[in-house]
Amino acid sequence: MAVLSIKNLFIEYQIKSGAVKAVEDVSFDVEENESLGIVGESGCGKSTLGTAILRLLPQNAKITGEILLNGVNLLELDNESMRKIRGKDIAMIFQDPMTSLNPIMRVRDHFFELFKVHNPDIKKNEMIKIASEALESVGVDPKRLNNYPFEFSGGMRQRVMIALAIALKPKVLIADEPTTALDVVVQEQIMQVLKNLMKTKNMSIVLITHDMGIVAEMAERVAVMYAGNLVELGAIHKLYNKPMHPYTRMLLESIPNIKLDDMDLKFIPGSPPDLKNPPRGCKYYPRCPFTKDICKKNDPKTKKVDSRIVKCWIYGE
């Protein structure tokens, strides 16, 4: 059964010169204990989507559609009920661990704040106990609860962020580019931490990244986004072995692979469209090698093709 279910989600940013359509008609489910990857270039709307689930977008963002958590539409909740879901039912970790922790609060106080917000009567001993367990589970010495964020390295801070996110055992963890700001060795460590968590905790993960390699390592299913649209969604090996959407194919070909003889790095020509005035029809056609006439006129519908979702005219009307 789906824990989190996104239905026909549209997100628009109102700016002075008009509206930017950041997310357009996106629907997908996140199953229990599943890890779903969302990939795409920067600016494709994947982070907007992740942030929208917690309703943390800036004021000028307009969201329509449904975000269902166990059947409850989060977009219809009042602010106070929504606040109580954040950190408890759905938690989030962010791209830049260097700036995600409040620099003048001890790590301990970050945990205490989280606990007290969701349970005002909680005792101090208990808070320390839960916080220590959470830190241990991500490989941080619980003694460091008394330290300030500036006393940690970037990788350690991201571990602390993860510990904070999982401390209350949320049903869904949204990880927005959790390793992007870290160097490669530390990236691997953080991936390891997340993988261990998936095995031991009862939790679904939505992993937002631009890195196809990380998705391959972590996710069971992948959603590919382009210019605010979900263009393809499917199980990881199927999608990697036989990408259906031309964009997915180009994206996979652009991963450098030292094992292949072909050492030339492929890249996708052109750049993503301006979301203030997107092209009519399919958003990808200006860069697509298979463009047909219909692509320029009408936006393709989302279709189910053998347990996968794809949005392309190649697969018929």
Place this chain on the structure above:
Amino acid sequence: MVKNSNQMMSARISSFLKDLLGDSSGIMAALGFVILIIFILMAIFAPLIAPYSPVQPSGNPLTAPNWHHLMGTDNMGYDVFSRFIFGSRMALIIAFIATLIAAGVGIPLGLIVGYFGGPLDRIITMIMDSVYTFPGLILAIAIAAVLGPGIINISLSIAVVYIPTYYRVIRSQVASAKNELYVESAYSIGAKTSTIIFKYILPNVLPSIIVVLSMNIADAIMTEAGLSFLGLGITPPTPDWGYDLANGQQFLISNDWWMAFFPGVAIILIVLGFSMFAEGLNEYFNPNIGEKR
């Protein structure tokens, strides 16, 4: 060729004005500018605008505002409105002279010290910082107390206080501009020091100079008013807002409020004009994401 560059210039000016007026900061600058022009015209044409002489009784003392005396008369029977208009002369003259002196010392000093750096930089910066952190009005009071009244003396007392403002802004800008690539390249092709300072660095810091200048005139007017309020400014009966205000204080208790009220309004308007102008320009020249949006 000439025509071409003219066109470019006019295009640049029109885009500048469009940018300026299309935004709240532009409206603010424009509004401030209008207020300034009004006051400057008022000062220049004061004898034509003022209905009476500012230093001759023109009615009964302490008359409340009426059609003959729009702002009433003071305890000597002088017309408050005429003194309001003539007062702009003292305020502007002293503020301009003080600002000229302060800028004339502070800017070259900042340019030269900022460009050369070294131990001299450290010493002068320390002196400037000390003066900067000391209450400006109190320093001006002390100097004015020694120098005595008079336009030049008051201007000097105010100028001393504001030299560090120019020095600090210019020095820090020059110190950072010095490391810009185009300055380094000018240096590397053997340009003279004076060329580098005046041709490459000065134009770059000019926007901040204009903003600081305009802000500074506002502060100088305020300081001048403060000094005259304390009786350290211009010798009466020369019309001066600060002095008139102080004079009006003793009649406040008998509810003759107009003597103190109107000079204050004049100070507020003129300071508002300069600071709005400065503020608007500042936002135009240094757009800050958080501030603008």
Place this chain on the structure above:
Amino acid sequence: MKTYILTRIGLSIPMILIILTIVFFVLRVLPGNPVLAMLGPKAPPSVVKAMEHQMGLDKPILVQYADYLKDIIHGNFGQSTVTGMPVLKELMQKFPATLELTIFAMIVAVFIGIFYGTLAAYKLGNPLDVSARIYSIFVYSFPVFWFGLMLQLIFGVWLHWLPVSGESSPFMTPDPMHTGLYVVDAIINGQWDVLKDSLEHLILPSITLGIVISSIFVRMVRANVVLTLSQQFVTAARARGAKEKSVLFRHALKNALPPILTIMGLEFALLLGGAVLTEVTFSWPGIGSYLVSRIHARDFTAIQGTIVFFAIFVAITSILVDVINAWINPRVRY
């Protein structure tokens, strides 16, 4: 922390020395003979000479400078030429009134600045924010003495709610004195009628000065909180379910405090300048009124002493600000 404070004090010594030097040369070297100014231009030369000798003005300027520094280090600010009293003693008598005024004005300014500025930053672009920007630019252009007079007119002359001058009514001073701050002493003594009287006298001057200074605080707090509100840790705190009040004050405002405090410390100089004008406007018996009355009496020893006193006061405040900053911000402390 202790070494930090000691270093900070050490750093401010050259600053005070520079101001002392400037004050000395301004008062001694600038044209205008203090003795002539004191005695009037028609004084006979022999009297002038005698006076100059008595004040040590006939010695070489550098010797005078050395004597001046030596005296100040020993706490000797000289004798007033008007009252014959030690200047430092007179200043210490006047100081509590000034301190009381500046503290209460600061409370008013900080209160308005923090709340209005933070809320404006939170409601960026909304009418509340626009009103804050108009407030700060408009009130900034108020001459503090004019604003004081208008408040006197409204609350004193028209409404008869509040007294418009002095620090207390006759026979309404705290007895005995402990700190010299009327409000504090009245509380210590439990003299509630005196406390009420002192507060009534304090309200208009401190609101006058506080509101004028708040114009700077509002815009500065706003600008800094706008910056911290856009930081990732604020979003992260919200993602943990933190309440908006806590997001705004505990996360955004508290992180904006170090720069805010630093600027507030710098603006303290402006507050002192405003305090001089406010004291004169409200006949408040502090150092500002003292300075102005001694200028009119041409008492140069007292003028010099007062300026030196202000310099030390400013230096101590700036040390205090830095220590508070270090206390809030762990990165400075360690």
